[in-house]
Amino acid sequence: MTRRNVLLFVARHAIAIALSVMFLAPVVFLGLTSFMTSDQTLTSQLWPTSWHPENYAEAFAKAPLLRYLLNTLLYAALGTGFMLLASVPAAYGLAKLRWRGRSVTMVAIVCMMMLPPQVTTVPLYLFWADAGLTGSLWPLILPMLAGDAFSIFLLRQFLGTTTTAPSSTPPRTRPTGPCRWAWPASAPCITWSGTSSAPPPCSP
Structure with missing residues (x-):
């Protein structure tokens, strides 16, 4: 050169x-x-x-750094997995299905996005303290089973514009019916939702 x-x-x-x-x-x-x-x-x-x-x-x-790493991996894997498990079907239902109360539910999700976390900190702590789970990772992981408001909103917007598989796809491999939401075309948005919602490192 x-x-x-x-x-x-x-x-x-x-x-x-x-x-x-x-x-x-x-x-x-x-x-x-x-x-x-x-x-x-x-x-x-x-x-x-x-x-x-x-x-x-x-x-x-x-310092037990290996334990910190294990906790982070457990927290990130379960939290992200639970969030996607709940958010993707919820977003699909809001984007593709027609049912009574869909608009109200979407407004509620948007309102939850605007809710400051400081508002729910004390009530959530009291709830987990009564359940005897404080001092563990479960109060950080279990709420992910309810999904993430921003991820549901983002996926709903994306799935609302995704209707069919690409025309270049062989007909035999094209998903049909309700399975269309899982088509790899949605993978970038789902991947972004998972990485952006992945929890930060944690210690015991």
């Missing part, structure tokens, strides 16, 4: 390169900091004067 080609590549991808550096710089800084001593991390030095890989062993010894 000649110098001219390199300059053209940089010019064409200047914004992407700048954004990559902006996003990768903090990650590189954290990686370098993890090998520093406690005293050096408080200085302005960006490169470790001495490398200390034993910092990782010490971190795992002082």
Whole structure:
């Protein structure tokens, strides 16, 4: 690759390169900091004067990080799975089926989206405290069985515009009837709903 080609590549991808550096710089800084001593991390030095890989062993010894990871995986998998299990059928019913009270239900879902979480924090805590489940992951997982208001709204809007399988699909493999909502054309929206609603890392 000649110098001219390199300059053209940089010019064409200047914004992407700048954004990559902006996003990768903090990650590189954290990686370098993890090998520093406690005293050096408080200085302005960006490169470790001495490398200390034993910092990782010490971190795992002082905190149950593997347990934190297991809790996060359990919380994320069950919470996201339950949310999709409840939200996708609810969105399909609102988008494709005609039944009395559908508009009122949709308005209620939109109102739940606008409800500040601070309003429900204390009542939910009292509910789970009475059930004896405080201090566990179940108060974070079980509510997902009722679905997520934003995911239901988003999926309903998407499924309302998805009616048939692509014409290029072989007729033998096309889903029919109520199964059309599960057609892979809905996969991007369902995937986005799952990733955006995935819970954050948690500890015991």
